[in-house]
Amino acid sequence: MNRTDGGVNLLGLRSHNTALVLDLLRTAGPDGISRLELAERTGLTPQAVSKITARLRQEGLAAEAGHRASTGGKPRTVLRLVPEAGHAVGVHLDRDELRVVLAELDGRAVRERCVPLSLGAGAETVLEAVVREVTQVLAGTPSAAAPPAPSAPPAGTADTGRSPVASVAGRSPAALTPDTGRGPAASGSAVARAPVAPTSVARAPVAPTSVARAPVAPTSVARAPVATAPPAAASAPLAVVPALLGVGVALPGPLDHASGVLHRVTGFPEWDGFPLRDVLAERLGAPVVVDKDTNAAALGLAVGGERGSFACLHLGTGLGAGLVIGGTLHRGARTGAGEFGHQVVQLDGPPCSCGNRGCIEALCLAALGRGDVGEAARVLGVGAANLAGLLDIDAVLLGGRAIAAAPEAFLHGVTAVLHARARREGSPEDAVRVRLAPYGARAVAHGAAHLLLAPLFGREAG
Secondary structure (H helix, E strand, C coil): CCCCCCCCCCHHHHHHHHHHHHHHHHHHHHHCEEHHHHHHHHCCCHHHHHHHHHHHHHCCCEEEEEEECCCCCCCEEEEEECHHHCEEEEEEECCCEEEEEEEECCCCEEEEEEEECCCCCCHHHHHHHHHHHHHHHHHCCCCCCCCCCCCCCHHHCCCCCCCCCCCCCCCCHHHCCCCCCCCCCCCCCCEEECCCCCCCCCCCCCCCCCEECCCCCCCCCCCCCEEECCCCCCCCCCCCCCCEEEEEEEECCCEECCCCEECCECCEHHHCCCCHHHHHHHHHCCCEEEEEHHHHHHHHHHHCCCCCCEEEEEECCCEEEEEEECCEECCCCCCCCCCHHHCECCCCCCECCCCCECEHHHHHHHHHHCCCHHHHHHHHHHHHHHHHHHHCCCEEEEECHHHHHCHHHHHHHHHHHHHHHHHHHCCCCCCCEEEECCCHHHHHHHHHHHHHHHHHCCCCCC
């Protein structure tokens, strides 16, 4: 990620320092990390680290993971994150299906549901389906309609059967920010707030105006704008769920991430101007974040350990790109970055659902419709080469249902175009690596959960 691990011992940055410690506990995994290592990695004093970890242990967010030999004196106590101490829901609202996952603090998906749903079925039908499926995944109800998910790293596939709220009821909401009362957040996140149970993670105080901005110290992680939602109904299904950070919703763009308002979603212009974030927050009774599907997938990869600058190309019912530049998710000034599928590469080519002709998306989908996977891969490779030339990225990761149906063909086709470009320029052929994105069919839903989880660790921007 494009940030330093240096902490600052100032009152206004205690929540930032807590986020640094939590992130190191997360990345250390079950083996854990010692307080001395935490101090060395963050630049905090041992005393500050001891205070932070004591609070995290008291609130159930950290626990002992054993002891390690020391160069002198008694063995060091090793600490680890307690993943089941908090959860987030990730929703992938695709053009023809709805996928919902429940993720623990470390991002591991422990429950999943997937049902057919047309994005063109009308707002009320779509909203009812989202509320129903989110409620069902929290209840642990299996999805009879869910297809088997492609293989993914073990961290994203196991189902532990643990209750999403077990062992955390009664915790103080001050666990993450004991001194400021604010939860650690990063710039760019736009969360619609709704009433949350007393045991949930503490929220930033909201000013009477619609958007409240928390103070930002010069060297701290930028605070997220916090938008208020209308009061939730008494029957809101998630309002009484403790330790639930909220619900992340990812869907095709264009849309405005900051306001949670949809624009003319490609192929479904009737959604133009719909305030999806605020409406869902009211119905669910929980914080909601809305972002483009490709941004969510890219964020999940960045938080999961993908380094440097890369593009996550997602080819399913449409085509888009999530861009991470220098370790930071790039949304653009109006969440317009990554509309990769709608670059015109063939003048007077076949019409595209966006209104243009000859878009990469239209050409790829037309080739797939003819059963010509090789041509679809070649066209995708041309777009990837254009992107590599424009942004000088390190890697291209391929994901989405169309890729999953013929992964080797797409890997070969895209790689061939990029290698040919490298030879023409005299660059090493492997200058831009091409590989399959992890997490398979659940990549977008997994990333959507990280829209809520990542700010907890100071990682929202990647």
